[in-house]
Amino acid sequence: MSASGASRQIKLGAVLTGVGGPGHFNTWLDPQIPTNASIDINWYIEQARIAEEAKFDLVFIVDSQFITANSPPHYLNRLEPLTLLSALAVSTKNIGLVGTLTTSYNDPFFIARRFGSLDVISGGRAGWNVVTSGDAGTAGNFSLDEHYDYDTRYGRALENVRVAQGLWDSYEDDAFPADRETKVFLDPSKQHTLNHRGEYYHVEGPLNLSRSPQGQPVIFQAGDSEQGRDLGAEIGEGIFTHAPTIEIAQAFYADIKSRAAAKGRNPDHVLIVPGVSVFVGDTDEEAREIERTTQLADGGFEQSLAEFGRAFAWHDFRQYDLDAPFPDDVLKYAERGFYTQAVKVVELAAAQNLTLRQVIEITSSPRRGPFVGSPETVANELQRWFDGRALDGFNIHVGHPDQFKRLIDEVLPILRDRGLLRREYEGTTLRENLGLPFVENRYTVARNAAESAQPQSASTDEQKNDVREDAAEALVSSH
Ligand SMILES: Cc1cc2nc3c(=O)[nH]c(=O)nc-3n(C[C@H](O)[C@H](O)[C@H](O)COP(=O)(O)O)c2cc1C
Known part of the structure; x- marks a missing residue:
């Protein structure tokens, strides 16, 4: 669909x-x-x-x-x-x-x-x-x-x-004939190496x-x-x-x-x-009450403070004065952590002039x-x-x-x-x-494209292979 x-x-x-x-x-x-x-x-x-x-x-x-x-x-x-x-x-x-x-x-x-x-x-x-x-x-x-x-x-x-x-x-999807009569298990032309050399x-x-x-x-x-x-x-x-x-x-x-x-x-x-x-x-009121009491019961200030450093590569925020302005040089700890999340927190604190306690309260109180x-x-x-x-x-x-x-x-x-x-x-x-499309095998696609593009001119196996490999290469790099 x-x-x-x-x-x-x-x-x-x-x-x-x-x-x-x-x-x-x-x-x-x-x-x-x-x-x-x-x-x-x-x-x-x-x-x-x-x-x-x-x-x-x-x-x-x-x-x-x-x-x-x-x-x-x-x-x-x-x-x-x-x-x-x-x-x-x-x-x-x-x-x-x-x-x-x-x-x-x-x-x-x-x-x-x-x-x-x-x-x-x-x-x-x-x-x-x-x-x-x-x-x-x-x-x-x-x-x-x-x-x-x-x-x-x-x-x-x-x-x-x-x-x-x-x-x-x-x-390819028909790579294994597994035919006991002919004793052919694999069709080797349908098996492909990747030969990837990247950065x-x-x-x-x-x-x-x-x-x-x-x-x-x-x-x-x-x-x-x-x-x-x-x-x-x-x-x-x-x-x-x-x-x-x-x-x-x-x-x-x-x-x-x-x-x-x-x-x-x-x-x-x-x-x-x-x-x-x-x-x-x-009712809407009852649901809001369930939301509030659940969040209060599931969360907690002390644990939130202890877990708060996760975005900052587990920097320990318990070392700071809770009622002083939010520490302004902590983003450096997040550079290899959850940086995007950490930036949002630091920006919020700066924009509203918040203390560490207020930041923890905002991030841990019922919302x-x-x-x-x-x-x-x-x-x-x-x-x-x-x-x-x-x-x-x-x-x-x-x-x-x-x-x-x-x-x-x-x-x-x-x-x-x-x-x-x-x-x-x-x-x-x-x-x-x-509702997502089936992923066609790139080599099958390339084979079919090559065959329909040049039905008569592909006179030798070698030519066929060249076309196939060209098309496959184009597909691999654009996939
Ligand atoms: C909604 C969401 C869910 C994530 N889930 C996981 C996870 O389950 N495991 C994990 O190692 N990283 C998870 N990440 C972390 C990301 O892979 C990424 O390392 C981190 O968000 C920092 O990159 P960013 O600044 O591009 O978001 C998640 C990130 C987002 C935004």
């Missing part, structure tokens, strides 16, 4: 953060959340099946590889995404399986192999959320003294993704794995700097982001879509799906989110953002089970009745369900 026009429908993801992600230190106290939720595969299977029953497009697994004692509970003790998603692949049938893997500390061959395997195991439901790692300390776990600077991080990311995509085309990677190929029914895994991306947005516009088919207000979300949406169009891409094939929290009550109210109110607001081109869908942060249930039972049916959500999955692959 097309992502545009009359049939445009809301995409839905479920972000599973077990016992509580950033800012949610006490979510795990909820008796309905097992204290080992983040490492209990049965909990993940249950959530994925609930989401699948509600016809969500995908489950979304975020990740990191560096922690301190002040990291959020889910981050302290959680499963590796690809291992986890492989278990979900055999416990579900339709829902997409999106995992986060950093390009800064994984070689593209390894990434291509792992996501390719997930894609094959799941019958074409895999997605890769491309990140570059905001936690500067990750470097210390991968034999480096220092995390990469931004240009290097994003340069590596682009090349890494291109190499992985090249490797995923190692075999950061040398990769020969081929990958020892055939393609899935969707051709290649879907590429998601998360990163908000200029370089991050450019990368998303270049390679992202789904963009994971924050959306604090409809105006900011609309500006982000327009920016990414126009960057993608400027790169010659179809903007409808870049879906913007920010992470959002939803609170549902019987009135946009998707809070009676089922009707929440449905209206979700629709307003969708119709207003602030986003193409929502990655719902799954926190308290009661709230996830109310969203599914009370809000989604309203949107479904308005024709904004599917009743049944459109296809069996993540691409089909997201």
Whole structure:
């Protein structure tokens, strides 16, 4: 189904953060959340099946590889995404399986192999959320003294993704006749080496794995700097982001879509799906109260202060006077961390002349989110953002089970009745369900193009090969 026009429908993801992600230190106290939720595969299977029953497009697994004692509970003790998603692949049938893997500390061959395997195991439901790692300390776990600077991080990311995509085309879709009569297992003309020599990677190929029914895994991306947005516009088919207000979300949406169009891409094939929290009550007032009490119970000043340094490469802000002006030279710590996020905090403090205490209070006190109210109110607001081109869908942060249930039972049916959500999955692959095109194998495309362009003149095998290689080269470099 097309992502545009009359049939445009809301995409839905479920972000599973077990016992509580950033800012949610006490979510795990909820008796309905097992204290080992983040490492209990049965909990993940249950959530994925609930989401699948509600016809969500995908489950979304975020990740990191560096922690301190002040990291959020889910981050302290959680499963590796690809291992986890492989278990979900055999416990579900339709829902997409999106995992986060950093390009800064994984070689593209390894990434291509792992996501390719997930894609094959799941019958074409895999997605890769491309990140570059905001936690500067990750470097210390991968034999480096220092995390990469931004240009290097994003340069590596682009090349890494291109190499992985090249490797995923190692075999054309009919490469394995596996014919017992003729004893031909592989058609060697349908196996391709990559021979990549780039700035950061040398990769020969081929990958020892055939393609899935969707051709290649879907590429998601998360990163908000200029370089991050450019990368998303270049390679992202789904963009994971924050959306604090409809105006900011609309500006982000327009920016990414126009960057993608400027790169010659179809903007409808870049879906913007920010992470959002939803609170549902019987009335708008009750929902606001649930939002306030939940945020108060899940958060806390002391823990927020301890965790506050994460964007600044875990610089410890507890050393400063809380009631003095916000320290003005801390951005240097964030240069290899979550710099974009850190800049926003520092700019806010400067613009409003805030103390450190006030900044922590602002970032940790209950805030009135946009998707809070009676089922009707929440449905209206979700629709307003969708119709207003602030986003193409929502990655719902799954926190308290009661709230996830109310969203599914009370809000989604309203949107479904308005024709904004599917009743049944459109296809069996993540691409089909997201309205994204199947990725044709580049060598098959080049072969077909060469054959139809020169049906008579290609008199020798050598000539045919030249044309094929030329076309393949053009495709590889423009892909
Ligand atoms: C919405 C969002 C989600 C992210 N999720 C992850 C994640 O799960 N794991 C990770 O290592 N980095 C994650 N990142 C970090 C980015 O990959 C990037 O390193 C960081 O945001 C700094 O780059 P930026 O300034 O371009 O945003 C996320 C970033 C954003 C904006």
